[in-house]
Amino acid sequence: MGKHRVVVVGGGFGGLGVVRGLKRADVEITLIDRTNHHLFQPLLYQVATALLPTGDIAPAFRAILRKQRNAKVLLGEVTGFDTQARKVSVDLPDGTSKQVSYDTLVVAAGSRDSYFGHDDWAGVAPPMKTLEQAVALRSKLLRAFETAVAADDPKQWLSFAVVAGR
Ligand SMILES: Cc1cc2nc3c(=O)[nH]c(=O)nc-3n(C[C@H](O)[C@H](O)[C@H](O)COP(=O)(O)OP(=O)(O)OC[C@H]3O[C@@H](n4cnc5c(N)ncnc54)[C@H](O)[C@@H]3O)c2cc1C
Numbered sequence: 001m002g003k004h005r006v007v008v009v010g011g012g013f014g015g016l017g018v019v020r021g022l023k024r025a026d027v028e029i030t031l032i033d034r035t036n037h038h039l040f041q042p043l044l045y046q047v048a049t050a051l052l053p054t055g056d057i058a059p060a061f062r063a064i065l066r067k068q069r070n071a072k073v074l075l076g077e078v079t080g081f082d083t084q085a086r087k088v089s090v091d092l093p094d095g096t097s098k099q100v101s102y103d104t105l106v107v108a109a110g111s112r113d114s115y116f117g118h119d120d121w122a123g124v125a126p127p128m129k130t131l132e133q134a135v136a137l138r139s140k141l142l143r144a145f146e147t148a149v150a151a152d153d154p155k156q157w158l159s160f161a162v163v164a165g166r
Helices: 013-021 041-048 119-123 131-150
Strands: 004-009 027-033 071-075 077-082 087-091 097-101 104-107
Touching: 004 013, 004 097, 013 027, 041 131
Parallel strands: 004 027, 004 104, 027 071
Antiparallel strands: 077 087, 087 097
16 A cells, blocks of 8 residues: 655645654655745745845745655646545646645645735735745835936835835
8 A cells, every 4th residue: 555645735834834744754745836935925025125035035845855755846736626536636837737646635825915805905005925026026116216316306216105014
């Protein structure tokens, strides 16, 4: 009989914690994520304000798990679950799809940003939950500073409003 197969969807704090916690278990783990890296979300604002480069907060799963023999990584978008057949459907980067079988399934796919009924605010106050969003925000901030240097009225480029936070 083969080893017990654990499939973990999502390699954030939740999913990665499960994978690492099973390091010494006699199981076969597959970590599936749509990105190839873990993301240390609490430091996203440091990237957005150009204090840290992206690589510092987004280590590759393969690097993190390189010494964990019972874990492998699959890059792909999970699109569904068949809990009767115990299979996860995954869209792979090459455009094909794959079914991954499991004995135990862990879904740790995180959450999405919410404007609490005010989705129209997203246009003026973009969210910051992914690396791409933080990098886009960084470009916007740096461009504002550069524009201010050459502007007749720099102040209009140097006013930033932060909504929410704790
Ligand atoms: C800017 C910011 C600052 C924060 N600061 C703090 C703080 O100071 N202290 C604190 O305790 N918390 C903080 N948090 C919250 C904390 O970071 C999150 O609660 C935590 O990262 C959530 O972890 P998670 O594993 O549940 O989800 P995530 O980290 O979101 O991980 C989910 C993973 O699932 C993957 N995924 C999702 N859907 C799919 C799919 N369909 N197919 C394949 N992969 C998929 C994603 O790519 C991702 O890697 C902060 C969050 C943000 C955004």
